[in-house]
Amino acid sequence: MSVLCIIRQFLPKMALGILDPLGKKKTQKLRNFFWDVLSIEKIYQKENISGWVVEQDQLMAETGMTEEMRTQFQLLLLWASQANTGPAASWLLAYLLKHPEAMKAVREEVYNVLKETGQEVEPGGPLINVTLAQIKTPLLDSAVEETLRLRASPFLFRSVLQDMDLKMDDGREYFLRKGDQLLLFPFVGLHMDPEIHPDPHTFKYDRFLNPDGPKKEFSKNGKKLKYHSMPWGAGPSMCPGRFFAISEMKLFVILMLLYFDMELVNVEEEIPPVDVSRYGFGTTHPSCDIQFRYRLRFLAFACRTATPPQASQRELRPPAHRRLTIAAASSGRQGFARPPAISSGWQGFACRLLKPRGFSCRQGFLRMPAGRLLHAWAPPAAATCQRERLRKTRAEDRHGITL
Template identity: 70%
Template sequence: RWYPGPEWATLGVLHTIGAFRKRSPKEPPLDKGFIPWLGHGINFKKKPSIFLEEMQKKHGDIFTVLIAGIYINIVGDPHTFEQILKESKEKLDFNGFALQVVFNVFGFQPTYSHHKIVQSNSKKHLRGKNLAVLNKAMWKKMEMVLLRTQGSAERKGSWQQDGLLRFSYKTIFQASFLALFGTEPEKSSEGNENATNHLMQCEEFYEAFQKFDHFFPEMALGMLGPVDKAKTQKLKEYFWDQLLVEKVFSKDNISNWLVELVQQMADVGMTEKMQTQFLLLLLWASQANTGPAAFWILAYLLKHPEALKAVKEEVEKALRETGQEAKSEGPSIDVSLDTIKTPLLDSAVEETLRLAAGSFVFRSVMQDMDLKMADGKEYTLRKGDHLLIFPFVALHTNPEIYPDPFIFKYDRFVNPDGTKKEFYKNGKKLKYYTMPFGGGTTMCPGRFFAISEMKMFVIMMLTCFEMELVNVEEELPPVDKSRAGFGIAHPAHDIQFRYRLRF
């Protein structure tokens, strides 16, 4: 009998991983690189923006690349995004990828019913009148974090120094955590004492969260080594202990969003263990991106004095028109974002997200299908491949859409009369001109609350504090490339700033 030798086994493996794949006539241009299986994996991981820009120059607005054994169709034409985002999940599906990430990081497998509960509940509580209620709670907690601690006798009027990232991230984390997950029952009638106790309880939680989030990209992709696996498992166990449902529900002032979510998850059969794992997912989803975003907007404003001055004057004018002003006898501001108009601040927030948001929009190709591009050309996509949009390259830093794309222009998104600008590519108006929160049915359900957090943080810092960079000549740090594709970019290092109460 004849038995295949090792060379035939090798050929079989190469065939399985797609080494012999050829482009069919209607398929996008195919670029497998020169390394079997790995393909362009190294360049994509190290410098995704540069890699995708070079591939687009070489192949056009759609092409297929091999990355670590996976074939990914990259689409770079913004006018085609709408077609992709409205495609049915029977053809282009996000759930498979998302479920795998959730399992890798948080240890449980959500179902379609769980996803629907999150979507409907978030739509109910994280927009409109219910969002206004949550914003009010967030403002009060931010007052507690920033003003009661800074207003102590030994700090009043004196300059404090801190890392801008640490300050921004910690402030947003503590205020948001207390607004969403509640506070321990009051143990005394002294407001300042209770505030101090609440913040001390948040401190350890914040430090643990930073360590956990540091490992998130590797956890999501299942790329942790044995030592880091042990570290992240220990962190998860710490959070699971702190987020036991009975512990969380023993607190005061829990957000209605959180209460209803957990109750509805229990109603569809989610075990208490899974509910705790789900609470860790909610903690990460609500905290991981807003802190870095708050850092970037303060950093850009501090580096651009004309922007800082214009936004500050606009905010103070808007508050005066509602009869409010920060005074020496104490804060008298009660910000209601739906009653004050701040088009310059809105534009500055959107400009920050344009520059800092680097998420991938990912879909799995569930069946052989044709994709019609905006220019009329059609391409066949293969079942089992994947599709990826990278808005940072295709939209956010496209010089045809945004002249001087890497320069912060606080008023880029607003016309002189205060109306929102429109943006065009190839002479055609863009429906999607920024995509910091993804797109389609998988767009981040908490995006309105995240923007509200950023705006409230800036308003409080501008109205209640004086602040400046310690070294005004220092350039803003580059981004941490290891987190490319996973939300708001983190700076590669922190920068120092000074701040003090104005009253």
């Protein structure tokens, strides 16, 4: 059984504390696997270590934390930064692909705010270098919030510390005893309430916008609500990493829209329902894969090439002096390749794919980091020139695209 299968099968039971002996054995084996892979000793043997990870580890070491505790923290960090953000970013991209008007509006917004910083994505141009604090993307922000409203469904647990009467808005009252445990499910109570969010099952990328800016006020029964959605929980237990997670999602989508053309393989396909076993554990997962096609919007090869041989291939021409003919393998449409389906792990693939150092031109093939191979024609001189260009890119920017 793969690591991903173990996580999907046993995580909900582990969180609820209802694992059987077999489940406990498998989850402990999984912990040991991650603790070994993420051990401090092995991390420092790798190249291009994240400066953030190194700084965090140094701070923990200075406070006297043991190496074992610091290794366990690395697993916690991996889980906290990826377990919900990856699926959420995948849902967001799926909704944009399914709704072309949303894709067009968000993409135009991204292009416009990038131009305001004096930058533009173009063949052979420099990598974009801006921070999210420099740009304002209200349409993308609204699309992110709408995606979380539809696909984030956490449980909120509360303990009753003293006897009390709880009065509901509709007049009903409940007596709560000291020691009782409450489980709240805002996905039903808030996210899917048609009075708060009209047509609640429909993705509306601009739902959280007013003509004058972001929409902040929502009401029910004529009363203003303190919370209109709760994808991060509420109160003192609200997710402390929510701002980091939103930045991850926005960064991912901005880069995808800037550097790739994308479309669904089957434009008639509906967004799949969620895997109901994931209700209560943050962002839900799709019940099946979503197939889509992608292609790089620009090819930036730095050398002149000769006229390519005759072939049933699609020519992608940046400037006239930079030309490479590419035909995608296993493609239903010329010039497009089919990547892995959008899933909880797809975000990492896309981020690796976007890094320039992930590409190599060797023996007439353009290889992408995820193992996808596109047939390409290029004479040996062009391949050699491209390798030199990639070496220079690595030396100048060890971290690829920065945003």
